Amino acid sequence: MQVIKRLGVLLCSLIWLLASHTGVYSADLQEIKARGELRHLGIPYANFVTGSGDGFDVEMVQGFAKHIGVKYTLVYTDFYSVIRDLLGKNVVRKGADVGLEGDFPVKGDMIATGFTVLPWREAVLLYSQPTFPSQVLLLARADSNIAPIKGSKDLEQDIKETKKLIGNNSLLVMERTCLDPSNYGLKGIGVDLRAYTKNTNLNEMVPALLNREAELTLLDVPDVILDLKKWAGKIKVIGPISGHQDLAAAFPKDAPELRDAFNEYLAQIKKDGTYDILVDKYYPGVRRYFPAFFSRENEAKLLSP
Known part of the structure:
Protein backbone atom coordinates (compact mmCIF):
# COMPACT_ATOMS: atom_id res chain seq x y z
CA MET A 1 0.00 0.00 0.00
CA GLN A 2 2.84 2.39 0.88
CA VAL A 3 4.54 1.65 -2.46
CA ILE A 4 1.32 2.52 -4.33
CA LYS A 5 0.98 5.78 -2.40
CA ARG A 6 4.59 6.72 -3.14
CA LEU A 7 4.11 5.94 -6.83
CA GLY A 8 1.00 8.13 -6.80
CA VAL A 9 2.91 11.05 -5.32
CA LEU A 10 5.74 10.59 -7.83
CA LEU A 11 3.23 10.48 -10.69
CA CYS A 12 1.57 13.70 -9.47
CA SER A 13 4.99 15.36 -9.25
CA LEU A 14 5.88 14.22 -12.77
CA ILE A 15 2.59 15.52 -14.15
CA TRP A 16 3.22 18.86 -12.44
CA LEU A 17 6.78 19.05 -13.82
CA LEU A 18 5.67 18.33 -17.36
CA ALA A 19 2.69 20.66 -17.18
CA SER A 20 4.77 23.50 -15.78
CA HIS A 21 6.75 23.51 -19.03
CA THR A 22 3.59 23.90 -21.11
CA GLY A 23 2.46 26.80 -18.91
CA VAL A 24 -1.14 25.54 -18.77
CA TYR A 25 -2.09 23.59 -15.71
CA SER A 26 -4.65 23.58 -12.92
CA ALA A 27 -4.18 21.36 -9.90
CA ASP A 28 -6.41 19.65 -7.37
CA LEU A 29 -5.54 18.88 -3.75
CA GLN A 30 -3.25 15.88 -4.28
CA GLU A 31 -1.21 17.59 -7.00
CA ILE A 32 -0.75 20.64 -4.77
CA LYS A 33 0.37 18.45 -1.88
CA ALA A 34 2.82 16.69 -4.19
CA ARG A 35 4.14 20.02 -5.42
CA GLY A 36 4.33 21.30 -1.85
CA GLU A 37 3.05 24.80 -2.66
CA LEU A 38 -0.31 26.61 -2.77
CA ARG A 39 -0.38 29.64 -5.07
CA HIS A 40 -2.89 32.24 -3.91
CA LEU A 41 -4.13 34.69 -6.55
CA GLY A 42 -4.79 38.00 -4.81
CA ILE A 43 -5.68 41.54 -5.87
CA PRO A 44 -4.80 44.51 -3.63
CA TYR A 45 -8.26 45.58 -2.57
CA ALA A 46 -10.19 46.72 0.53
CA ASN A 47 -8.02 44.96 3.14
CA PHE A 48 -8.67 41.53 1.62
CA VAL A 49 -5.20 41.78 0.09
CA THR A 50 -3.43 44.93 1.27
CA GLY A 51 -0.47 44.80 -1.11
CA SER A 52 1.88 44.72 1.89
CA GLY A 53 1.89 40.96 2.31
CA ASP A 54 -1.11 40.72 4.61
CA GLY A 55 -4.89 41.13 4.58
CA PHE A 56 -8.04 39.23 5.53
CA ASP A 57 -7.83 36.75 2.65
CA VAL A 58 -4.04 36.54 2.80
CA GLU A 59 -4.06 35.43 6.43
CA MET A 60 -6.96 33.07 5.79
CA VAL A 61 -5.22 31.34 2.86
CA GLN A 62 -1.91 31.26 4.71
CA GLY A 63 -3.74 29.30 7.40
CA PHE A 64 -5.26 27.02 4.77
CA ALA A 65 -1.84 26.28 3.24
CA LYS A 66 -0.55 25.34 6.68
CA HIS A 67 -3.69 23.24 7.23
CA ILE A 68 -2.98 21.10 4.15
CA GLY A 69 0.77 21.03 4.83
CA VAL A 70 2.19 23.07 1.96
CA LYS A 71 4.10 26.30 1.42
CA TYR A 72 2.10 29.49 0.80
CA THR A 73 2.83 31.81 -2.14
CA LEU A 74 0.95 35.03 -2.89
CA VAL A 75 0.65 35.84 -6.59
CA TYR A 76 -0.56 39.36 -7.35
CA THR A 77 -2.99 39.86 -10.22
CA ASP A 78 -5.90 42.17 -11.17
CA PHE A 79 -9.65 41.83 -11.71
CA TYR A 80 -9.30 41.60 -15.50
CA SER A 81 -6.66 38.86 -15.41
CA VAL A 82 -7.47 36.84 -12.30
CA ILE A 83 -9.70 34.17 -13.87
CA ARG A 84 -7.29 33.74 -16.79
CA ASP A 85 -4.45 33.36 -14.27
CA LEU A 86 -6.43 30.60 -12.53
CA LEU A 87 -7.80 28.69 -15.52
CA GLY A 88 -5.35 29.46 -18.31
CA LYS A 89 -8.35 30.65 -20.36
CA ASN A 90 -10.05 33.96 -21.04
CA VAL A 91 -13.72 34.24 -20.10
CA VAL A 92 -15.96 35.13 -23.03
CA ARG A 93 -19.43 36.49 -22.32
CA LYS A 94 -22.05 36.78 -25.06
CA GLY A 95 -25.34 37.74 -23.51
CA ALA A 96 -26.26 35.02 -21.01
CA ASP A 97 -23.71 32.59 -22.50
CA VAL A 98 -20.32 32.23 -20.81
CA GLY A 99 -17.39 30.35 -22.35
CA LEU A 100 -13.62 29.98 -22.22
CA GLU A 101 -11.03 30.48 -24.95
CA GLY A 102 -7.29 30.71 -25.50
CA ASP A 103 -4.30 29.15 -23.76
CA PHE A 104 -2.35 31.11 -21.18
CA PRO A 105 0.00 30.33 -18.29
CA VAL A 106 -1.76 29.22 -15.12
CA LYS A 107 -0.31 31.30 -12.31
CA GLY A 108 -2.35 30.26 -9.28
CA ASP A 109 -4.44 27.55 -7.65
CA MET A 110 -7.21 29.58 -6.01
CA ILE A 111 -8.65 33.08 -5.91
CA ALA A 112 -9.31 34.74 -2.56
CA THR A 113 -9.51 38.51 -2.78
CA GLY A 114 -12.93 39.77 -1.78
CA PHE A 115 -14.25 37.91 -4.83
CA THR A 116 -17.99 38.36 -5.35
CA VAL A 117 -20.13 35.35 -6.25
CA LEU A 118 -21.74 36.30 -9.57
CA PRO A 119 -23.74 34.00 -11.89
CA TRP A 120 -21.38 34.40 -14.86
CA ARG A 121 -18.41 33.54 -12.66
CA GLU A 122 -20.21 30.49 -11.27
CA ALA A 123 -20.48 29.18 -14.84
CA VAL A 124 -16.69 28.69 -15.00
CA LEU A 125 -15.56 28.48 -11.36
CA LEU A 126 -16.15 26.45 -8.21
CA TYR A 127 -16.91 28.65 -5.23
CA SER A 128 -16.32 27.90 -1.56
CA GLN A 129 -18.81 28.58 1.19
CA PRO A 130 -19.19 32.37 1.69
CA THR A 131 -16.18 33.94 3.36
CA PHE A 132 -17.58 37.47 3.75
CA PRO A 133 -20.75 39.49 3.05
CA SER A 134 -21.06 42.46 0.72
CA GLN A 135 -23.46 44.76 -1.11
CA HIS A 244 -26.78 41.36 -0.13
CA GLN A 245 -23.98 39.47 -1.88
CA ASP A 246 -21.54 36.76 -0.86
CA LEU A 247 -17.79 36.87 -1.28
CA ALA A 248 -15.98 33.52 -1.48
CA ALA A 249 -12.81 31.76 -2.57
CA ALA A 250 -12.86 30.40 -6.13
CA PHE A 251 -11.27 27.32 -7.66
CA PRO A 252 -11.08 25.62 -11.08
CA LYS A 253 -14.00 23.32 -11.89
CA ASP A 254 -11.55 20.40 -11.93
CA ALA A 255 -10.34 21.05 -8.37
CA PRO A 256 -13.31 19.92 -6.22
CA GLU A 257 -11.13 18.29 -3.55
CA LEU A 258 -9.19 21.52 -3.03
CA ARG A 259 -12.45 23.47 -2.72
CA ASP A 260 -13.85 20.91 -0.27
CA ALA A 261 -10.66 21.02 1.81
CA PHE A 262 -10.96 24.81 1.98
CA ASN A 263 -14.59 24.54 3.08
CA GLU A 264 -13.54 22.19 5.88
CA TYR A 265 -10.82 24.63 6.94
CA LEU A 266 -13.25 27.58 6.82
CA ALA A 267 -15.70 25.69 9.04
CA GLN A 268 -12.86 24.94 11.46
CA ILE A 269 -11.70 28.55 11.83
CA LYS A 270 -15.27 29.75 12.25
CA LYS A 271 -15.67 27.23 15.06
CA ASP A 272 -12.39 27.95 16.86
CA GLY A 273 -12.68 31.77 16.67
CA THR A 274 -9.83 32.44 14.23
CA TYR A 275 -12.29 33.78 11.64
CA ASP A 276 -13.80 36.28 14.12
CA ILE A 277 -10.33 37.57 14.99
CA LEU A 278 -9.62 38.25 11.30
CA VAL A 279 -12.97 40.01 10.81
CA ASP A 280 -12.40 42.30 13.79
CA LYS A 281 -8.80 42.98 12.75
CA TYR A 282 -9.51 44.06 9.19
CA TYR A 283 -13.16 45.21 9.26
CA PRO A 284 -14.08 46.60 12.68
CA GLY A 285 -17.74 47.61 12.69
CA VAL A 286 -18.76 45.47 9.70
CA ARG A 287 -21.06 43.32 11.83
CA ARG A 288 -23.59 46.13 12.15
CA TYR A 289 -23.98 46.22 8.36
CA PHE A 290 -24.64 42.47 8.09
CA PRO A 291 -25.97 41.20 11.42
CA ALA A 292 -27.65 38.20 9.78
CA PHE A 293 -24.45 36.97 8.13
CA PHE A 294 -22.47 37.11 11.35
CA SER A 295 -25.21 35.65 13.53
CA ARG A 296 -24.51 32.42 15.39
CA GLU A 297 -27.51 30.83 13.67
CA ASN A 298 -26.04 31.51 10.23
CA GLU A 299 -22.61 30.26 11.28
CA ALA A 300 -24.20 27.06 12.55
CA LYS A 301 -25.94 26.63 9.20
CA LEU A 302 -22.66 27.00 7.30
CA LEU A 303 -20.91 24.59 9.63
CA SER A 304 -23.55 21.87 9.18
CA PRO A 305 -22.76 19.21 6.56
Whole structure:
Protein backbone atom coordinates (compact mmCIF):
# COMPACT_ATOMS: atom_id res chain seq x y z
CA MET A 1 0.00 0.00 0.00
CA GLN A 2 2.84 2.39 0.88
CA VAL A 3 4.54 1.65 -2.46
CA ILE A 4 1.32 2.52 -4.33
CA LYS A 5 0.98 5.78 -2.40
CA ARG A 6 4.59 6.72 -3.14
CA LEU A 7 4.11 5.94 -6.83
CA GLY A 8 1.00 8.13 -6.80
CA VAL A 9 2.91 11.05 -5.32
CA LEU A 10 5.74 10.59 -7.83
CA LEU A 11 3.23 10.48 -10.69
CA CYS A 12 1.57 13.70 -9.47
CA SER A 13 4.99 15.36 -9.25
CA LEU A 14 5.88 14.22 -12.77
CA ILE A 15 2.59 15.52 -14.15
CA TRP A 16 3.22 18.86 -12.44
CA LEU A 17 6.78 19.05 -13.82
CA LEU A 18 5.67 18.33 -17.36
CA ALA A 19 2.69 20.66 -17.18
CA SER A 20 4.77 23.50 -15.78
CA HIS A 21 6.75 23.51 -19.03
CA THR A 22 3.59 23.90 -21.11
CA GLY A 23 2.46 26.80 -18.91
CA VAL A 24 -1.14 25.54 -18.77
CA TYR A 25 -2.09 23.59 -15.71
CA SER A 26 -4.65 23.58 -12.92
CA ALA A 27 -4.18 21.36 -9.90
CA ASP A 28 -6.41 19.65 -7.37
CA LEU A 29 -5.54 18.88 -3.75
CA GLN A 30 -3.25 15.88 -4.28
CA GLU A 31 -1.21 17.59 -7.00
CA ILE A 32 -0.75 20.64 -4.77
CA LYS A 33 0.37 18.45 -1.88
CA ALA A 34 2.82 16.69 -4.19
CA ARG A 35 4.14 20.02 -5.42
CA GLY A 36 4.33 21.30 -1.85
CA GLU A 37 3.05 24.80 -2.66
CA LEU A 38 -0.31 26.61 -2.77
CA ARG A 39 -0.38 29.64 -5.07
CA HIS A 40 -2.89 32.24 -3.91
CA LEU A 41 -4.13 34.69 -6.55
CA GLY A 42 -4.79 38.00 -4.81
CA ILE A 43 -5.68 41.54 -5.87
CA PRO A 44 -4.80 44.51 -3.63
CA TYR A 45 -8.26 45.58 -2.57
CA ALA A 46 -10.19 46.72 0.53
CA ASN A 47 -8.02 44.96 3.14
CA PHE A 48 -8.67 41.53 1.62
CA VAL A 49 -5.20 41.78 0.09
CA THR A 50 -3.43 44.93 1.27
CA GLY A 51 -0.47 44.80 -1.11
CA SER A 52 1.88 44.72 1.89
CA GLY A 53 1.89 40.96 2.31
CA ASP A 54 -1.11 40.72 4.61
CA GLY A 55 -4.89 41.13 4.58
CA PHE A 56 -8.04 39.23 5.53
CA ASP A 57 -7.83 36.75 2.65
CA VAL A 58 -4.04 36.54 2.80
CA GLU A 59 -4.06 35.43 6.43
CA MET A 60 -6.96 33.07 5.79
CA VAL A 61 -5.22 31.34 2.86
CA GLN A 62 -1.91 31.26 4.71
CA GLY A 63 -3.74 29.30 7.40
CA PHE A 64 -5.26 27.02 4.77
CA ALA A 65 -1.84 26.28 3.24
CA LYS A 66 -0.55 25.34 6.68
CA HIS A 67 -3.69 23.24 7.23
CA ILE A 68 -2.98 21.10 4.15
CA GLY A 69 0.77 21.03 4.83
CA VAL A 70 2.19 23.07 1.96
CA LYS A 71 4.10 26.30 1.42
CA TYR A 72 2.10 29.49 0.80
CA THR A 73 2.83 31.81 -2.14
CA LEU A 74 0.95 35.03 -2.89
CA VAL A 75 0.65 35.84 -6.59
CA TYR A 76 -0.56 39.36 -7.35
CA THR A 77 -2.99 39.86 -10.22
CA ASP A 78 -5.90 42.17 -11.17
CA PHE A 79 -9.65 41.83 -11.71
CA TYR A 80 -9.30 41.60 -15.50
CA SER A 81 -6.66 38.86 -15.41
CA VAL A 82 -7.47 36.84 -12.30
CA ILE A 83 -9.70 34.17 -13.87
CA ARG A 84 -7.29 33.74 -16.79
CA ASP A 85 -4.45 33.36 -14.27
CA LEU A 86 -6.43 30.60 -12.53
CA LEU A 87 -7.80 28.69 -15.52
CA GLY A 88 -5.35 29.46 -18.31
CA LYS A 89 -8.35 30.65 -20.36
CA ASN A 90 -10.05 33.96 -21.04
CA VAL A 91 -13.72 34.24 -20.10
CA VAL A 92 -15.96 35.13 -23.03
CA ARG A 93 -19.43 36.49 -22.32
CA LYS A 94 -22.05 36.78 -25.06
CA GLY A 95 -25.34 37.74 -23.51
CA ALA A 96 -26.26 35.02 -21.01
CA ASP A 97 -23.71 32.59 -22.50
CA VAL A 98 -20.32 32.23 -20.81
CA GLY A 99 -17.39 30.35 -22.35
CA LEU A 100 -13.62 29.98 -22.22
CA GLU A 101 -11.03 30.48 -24.95
CA GLY A 102 -7.29 30.71 -25.50
CA ASP A 103 -4.30 29.15 -23.76
CA PHE A 104 -2.35 31.11 -21.18
CA PRO A 105 0.00 30.33 -18.29
CA VAL A 106 -1.76 29.22 -15.12
CA LYS A 107 -0.31 31.30 -12.31
CA GLY A 108 -2.35 30.26 -9.28
CA ASP A 109 -4.44 27.55 -7.65
CA MET A 110 -7.21 29.58 -6.01
CA ILE A 111 -8.65 33.08 -5.91
CA ALA A 112 -9.31 34.74 -2.56
CA THR A 113 -9.51 38.51 -2.78
CA GLY A 114 -12.93 39.77 -1.78
CA PHE A 115 -14.25 37.91 -4.83
CA THR A 116 -17.99 38.36 -5.35
CA VAL A 117 -20.13 35.35 -6.25
CA LEU A 118 -21.74 36.30 -9.57
CA PRO A 119 -23.74 34.00 -11.89
CA TRP A 120 -21.38 34.40 -14.86
CA ARG A 121 -18.41 33.54 -12.66
CA GLU A 122 -20.21 30.49 -11.27
CA ALA A 123 -20.48 29.18 -14.84
CA VAL A 124 -16.69 28.69 -15.00
CA LEU A 125 -15.56 28.48 -11.36
CA LEU A 126 -16.15 26.45 -8.21
CA TYR A 127 -16.91 28.65 -5.23
CA SER A 128 -16.32 27.90 -1.56
CA GLN A 129 -18.81 28.58 1.19
CA PRO A 130 -19.19 32.37 1.69
CA THR A 131 -16.18 33.94 3.36
CA PHE A 132 -17.58 37.47 3.75
CA PRO A 133 -20.75 39.49 3.05
CA SER A 134 -21.06 42.46 0.72
CA GLN A 135 -23.46 44.76 -1.11
CA VAL A 136 -22.99 47.36 -3.85
CA LEU A 137 -23.84 50.93 -2.89
CA LEU A 138 -24.17 54.23 -4.73
CA LEU A 139 -21.79 56.97 -3.58
CA ALA A 140 -21.49 60.68 -4.23
CA ARG A 141 -19.19 63.47 -3.16
CA ALA A 142 -20.24 65.10 0.10
CA ASP A 143 -21.03 68.36 -1.72
CA SER A 144 -23.42 66.68 -4.17
CA ASN A 145 -27.01 67.94 -4.16
CA ILE A 146 -28.21 64.32 -4.30
CA ALA A 147 -29.49 63.40 -0.85
CA PRO A 148 -29.23 59.85 0.58
CA ILE A 149 -32.46 57.90 0.61
CA LYS A 150 -34.17 57.56 4.00
CA GLY A 151 -34.12 53.76 3.79
CA SER A 152 -36.75 51.28 4.87
CA LYS A 153 -37.25 47.62 5.70
CA ASP A 154 -38.01 46.95 2.01
CA LEU A 155 -34.62 46.50 0.35
CA GLU A 156 -36.04 46.12 -3.16
CA GLN A 157 -37.87 49.42 -2.83
CA ASP A 158 -34.71 51.07 -1.50
CA ILE A 159 -32.77 49.79 -4.54
CA LYS A 160 -35.39 51.17 -6.93
CA GLU A 161 -35.35 54.53 -5.15
CA THR A 162 -31.56 54.67 -5.27
CA LYS A 163 -31.37 53.80 -8.97
CA LYS A 164 -33.94 56.49 -9.74
CA LEU A 165 -31.68 59.12 -8.17
CA ILE A 166 -28.94 58.39 -10.72
CA GLY A 167 -31.06 60.19 -13.32
CA ASN A 168 -28.90 62.11 -15.78
CA ASN A 169 -25.83 62.09 -13.54
CA SER A 170 -22.65 60.40 -14.76
CA LEU A 171 -21.85 57.10 -13.05
CA LEU A 172 -18.34 55.72 -12.64
CA VAL A 173 -18.20 51.92 -13.07
CA MET A 174 -15.66 49.17 -13.64
CA GLU A 175 -16.67 46.42 -16.04
CA ARG A 176 -15.96 42.71 -15.42
CA THR A 177 -15.94 43.30 -11.65
CA CYS A 178 -18.61 43.46 -8.95
CA LEU A 179 -19.07 47.09 -10.08
CA ASP A 180 -20.05 46.13 -13.63
CA PRO A 181 -23.32 47.99 -14.40
CA SER A 182 -24.67 45.00 -16.34
CA ASN A 183 -24.88 43.09 -13.04
CA TYR A 184 -27.52 45.52 -11.77
CA GLY A 185 -29.64 46.40 -14.80
CA LEU A 186 -27.89 49.74 -15.34
CA LYS A 187 -26.64 49.11 -18.86
CA GLY A 188 -28.62 50.03 -21.96
CA ILE A 189 -31.19 52.14 -20.12
CA GLY A 190 -29.76 55.58 -20.84
CA VAL A 191 -27.51 55.95 -17.79
CA ASP A 192 -24.39 58.05 -18.48
CA LEU A 193 -21.85 55.34 -17.69
CA ARG A 194 -18.18 56.25 -17.31
CA ALA A 195 -16.02 53.12 -17.39
CA TYR A 196 -12.92 53.51 -15.23
CA THR A 197 -10.04 52.12 -17.28
CA LYS A 198 -6.91 53.83 -15.93
CA ASN A 199 -6.18 50.69 -13.94
CA THR A 200 -8.08 47.71 -12.55
CA ASN A 201 -7.83 48.61 -8.87
CA LEU A 202 -11.21 49.20 -7.23
CA ASN A 203 -9.42 51.22 -4.55
CA GLU A 204 -9.13 54.01 -7.14
CA MET A 205 -12.88 54.55 -7.54
CA VAL A 206 -13.28 57.09 -4.72
CA PRO A 207 -10.17 59.12 -5.68
CA ALA A 208 -11.56 59.25 -9.24
CA LEU A 209 -14.93 60.41 -7.90
CA LEU A 210 -13.24 63.13 -5.84
CA ASN A 211 -11.31 64.10 -8.97
CA ARG A 212 -14.73 64.72 -10.59
CA GLU A 213 -14.40 62.02 -13.23
CA ALA A 214 -18.11 61.35 -12.61
CA GLU A 215 -20.87 62.60 -10.33
CA LEU A 216 -21.55 59.19 -8.79
CA THR A 217 -19.81 55.86 -8.40
CA LEU A 218 -20.54 52.29 -7.37
CA LEU A 219 -18.65 50.66 -4.52
CA ASP A 220 -19.11 47.63 -2.31
CA VAL A 221 -19.50 47.70 1.46
CA PRO A 222 -16.03 46.41 2.53
CA ASP A 223 -14.39 49.19 0.52
CA VAL A 224 -16.97 51.76 1.66
CA ILE A 225 -16.20 51.00 5.33
CA LEU A 226 -12.53 51.82 4.76
CA ASP A 227 -13.13 54.80 2.45
CA LEU A 228 -15.61 56.52 4.77
CA LYS A 229 -12.79 56.63 7.30
CA LYS A 230 -10.04 57.47 4.83
CA TRP A 231 -12.04 60.19 3.06
CA ALA A 232 -14.05 61.36 6.07
CA GLY A 233 -16.36 64.26 5.22
CA LYS A 234 -15.66 64.02 1.49
CA ILE A 235 -18.05 61.26 0.36
CA LYS A 236 -21.53 60.04 1.27
CA VAL A 237 -23.59 56.90 0.66
CA ILE A 238 -26.78 57.50 -1.32
CA GLY A 239 -28.30 54.02 -1.05
CA PRO A 240 -28.12 50.38 -2.16
CA ILE A 241 -27.77 49.26 -5.78
CA SER A 242 -27.79 45.51 -5.06
CA GLY A 243 -29.13 43.06 -2.56
CA HIS A 244 -26.78 41.36 -0.13
CA GLN A 245 -23.98 39.47 -1.88
CA ASP A 246 -21.54 36.76 -0.86
CA LEU A 247 -17.79 36.87 -1.28
CA ALA A 248 -15.98 33.52 -1.48
CA ALA A 249 -12.81 31.76 -2.57
CA ALA A 250 -12.86 30.40 -6.13
CA PHE A 251 -11.27 27.32 -7.66
CA PRO A 252 -11.08 25.62 -11.08
CA LYS A 253 -14.00 23.32 -11.89
CA ASP A 254 -11.55 20.40 -11.93
CA ALA A 255 -10.34 21.05 -8.37
CA PRO A 256 -13.31 19.92 -6.22
CA GLU A 257 -11.13 18.29 -3.55
CA LEU A 258 -9.19 21.52 -3.03
CA ARG A 259 -12.45 23.47 -2.72
CA ASP A 260 -13.85 20.91 -0.27
CA ALA A 261 -10.66 21.02 1.81
CA PHE A 262 -10.96 24.81 1.98
CA ASN A 263 -14.59 24.54 3.08
CA GLU A 264 -13.54 22.19 5.88
CA TYR A 265 -10.82 24.63 6.94
CA LEU A 266 -13.25 27.58 6.82
CA ALA A 267 -15.70 25.69 9.04
CA GLN A 268 -12.86 24.94 11.46
CA ILE A 269 -11.70 28.55 11.83
CA LYS A 270 -15.27 29.75 12.25
CA LYS A 271 -15.67 27.23 15.06
CA ASP A 272 -12.39 27.95 16.86
CA GLY A 273 -12.68 31.77 16.67
CA THR A 274 -9.83 32.44 14.23
CA TYR A 275 -12.29 33.78 11.64
CA ASP A 276 -13.80 36.28 14.12
CA ILE A 277 -10.33 37.57 14.99
CA LEU A 278 -9.62 38.25 11.30
CA VAL A 279 -12.97 40.01 10.81
CA ASP A 280 -12.40 42.30 13.79
CA LYS A 281 -8.80 42.98 12.75
CA TYR A 282 -9.51 44.06 9.19
CA TYR A 283 -13.16 45.21 9.26
CA PRO A 284 -14.08 46.60 12.68
CA GLY A 285 -17.74 47.61 12.69
CA VAL A 286 -18.76 45.47 9.70
CA ARG A 287 -21.06 43.32 11.83
CA ARG A 288 -23.59 46.13 12.15
CA TYR A 289 -23.98 46.22 8.36
CA PHE A 290 -24.64 42.47 8.09
CA PRO A 291 -25.97 41.20 11.42
CA ALA A 292 -27.65 38.20 9.78
CA PHE A 293 -24.45 36.97 8.13
CA PHE A 294 -22.47 37.11 11.35
CA SER A 295 -25.21 35.65 13.53
CA ARG A 296 -24.51 32.42 15.39
CA GLU A 297 -27.51 30.83 13.67
CA ASN A 298 -26.04 31.51 10.23
CA GLU A 299 -22.61 30.26 11.28
CA ALA A 300 -24.20 27.06 12.55
CA LYS A 301 -25.94 26.63 9.20
CA LEU A 302 -22.66 27.00 7.30
CA LEU A 303 -20.91 24.59 9.63
CA SER A 304 -23.55 21.87 9.18
CA PRO A 305 -22.76 19.21 6.56
